[in-house]
Amino acid sequence: MSISKPSSPFPSVDRLSRDPQFAGLVERFGRTASIDAIRGVLDDLRAHLPEPDFCAPQDPEIIEQAAERLNKRSTFSLRRVFNLTGTVLHTNLGRALLPESALAHVNMALREACNLEFDLDSGGRGDRDDLVDDVLTELTGAEAATVVNNNAAAVLLVLTALAAEREVIVSRGELVEIGGAFRVPDVMRSAGARLVEIGTTNRTHPADYERAITSDTRALMKVHASNYKISGFVAEVSEKEVAAIAHAHALPLVVDLGAGSLIDLSAYGLPKEPIVREVIAAGADVVTFSGDKLLGGPQAGLIVGRKDLIERIKRHPMKRALRVSKLTLAALEATLIAYRHPDRLVHDIPTLRLLTRSAEDIEALAQRVKPHLEAALGAAAPGAAAPGASARGASAPGAAWQVDVVSVASQVGSGSLPIDVIPSAALALSSVGTRSGSALNTLAERLRRLPVPVIGRIADNRFLLDLRCLEDEAGFIAQLGLLQALK
Secondary structure (H helix, E strand, O other): OOOOOOOOOOOOHHHHHOOHHHHHHHHHHOHHHHHHHHHHHHHHHHHOOOOOOOOOOOHHHHHHHHHHHHHHHOOOOOOOOEEOOOEOOOHHHOOOOOOHHHHHHHHHHHHOOOOOOEOOOOOOEOOOOHHHHHHHHHHHOOOEEEEEOOHHHHHHHHHHHHHOOOEEEEEHHHOOEEHHHEEHHHHHHHOOOEEEEEOOOOEOOHHHHHHHOOOOEEEEEEEOOOOOOOOOOOEOOOHHHHHHHHHHOOOOEEEEOOOOEOOOHHHHOOOOOOEHHHHHHOOOOEEEEEOOOOOOOOOOEEEEEOHHHHHHHHHOOHHHHHOOOHHHHHHHHHHHHHOOOHHHHHHHOHHHHHHOOOHHHHHHHHHHHHHHHHHHHOOOOOOOOOOOOOOOOOOOOOOEEEEEEEEEEEEEEOOEEEEEEEEEEEEEEEEEOOOHHHHHHHHHHHHHOOOOOEEOEEEOOEEEEEHHHOOOHHHHHHOHHHOHHHO
């Protein structure tokens, strides 16, 4: 006597694969991925089968769930966002936006064969650093240059190549920590160099450097405190003074500028940061700085200085592990070439363009955007109670919003000019008749769920959208109508 197995409440994969709707999945995603998605949905459904209120879906619903699964797997994790935080060089949001010329040059390097390490003059092997060496030395006044993947790597490589197992002298006031727990003493240890601290946190004098030099000393180092400031009873030794001390003992001066700048930012109404050319002229033998901060280019660590020292650095085995790709070099070359045309810098370099936008222009933009945001949120008049809000102010689904144009202060970001702010304007969203903390967090989540997520900041019991970095006004307004559906 045979015992029949109970029939499954689900269709077979074979049956579903013959459904006309399945053909659409195959056309978009391929047969293998579509079959895998169907099987995945069926496995999930079987897991819920023991639940008493479970209701098996029909074939079209199963295929639709498979389509949702495939769409989700095909969506990029790295997405465009609207940076309305008020921080121009936002580390978490990608830092500098590249110039159009850089995008075009990268596109060429992606699509075509290129002379990455080929010397077109001799027909022999070339050095990829040669692609940017001439323009970097021209802009900085240095004798030679090389490039690695970020400034932390640049500092690590320089110390490893020049001072492994030997001493490097640094002022205590310059033993900084930047983002990601990157600390100068830790990098020194990783490079195999021995840190010699001199001076105190707030005061260091030339005699401190002189007394610390021994036969084991291989370099004197200065680190620009780009992400904090010490004021009051302070004293530090200039690059020119430290260079004179170093050279008197036949030692190099290494300067880590962090952000660094190729131009005088004060000419554009911004606070002045150290200029690489001036630091080289002051006697620095090796200078490191970032490509994706004030320079306005791709993530890179730039090393410029004396030719003999740069050659030693380039010959170190670690250099190959830290070298950059053709995409970085293409973007960097195009960005650097833009600096050969100073009259067009504010137009051509997005970082400078955003940093120099006037507060008046941003406020005018805010006034134009305000009615669209009010309409999308169903904004209430000042003092009005939100529909459905109780007398005790409990959060309600029908919470209303008041939108105001307010003056705010933008920041450069990424550790640059930490105490300096730039006047700007923002749209301030205040909840009406609800517990504001919960409502603000819910609003922030809704804005992040838009097709192009909107990233702002909560401050003073309001959600602020600083419009300094908003250039796609039409695109921002066009998606605001979707906010109501995201409740």
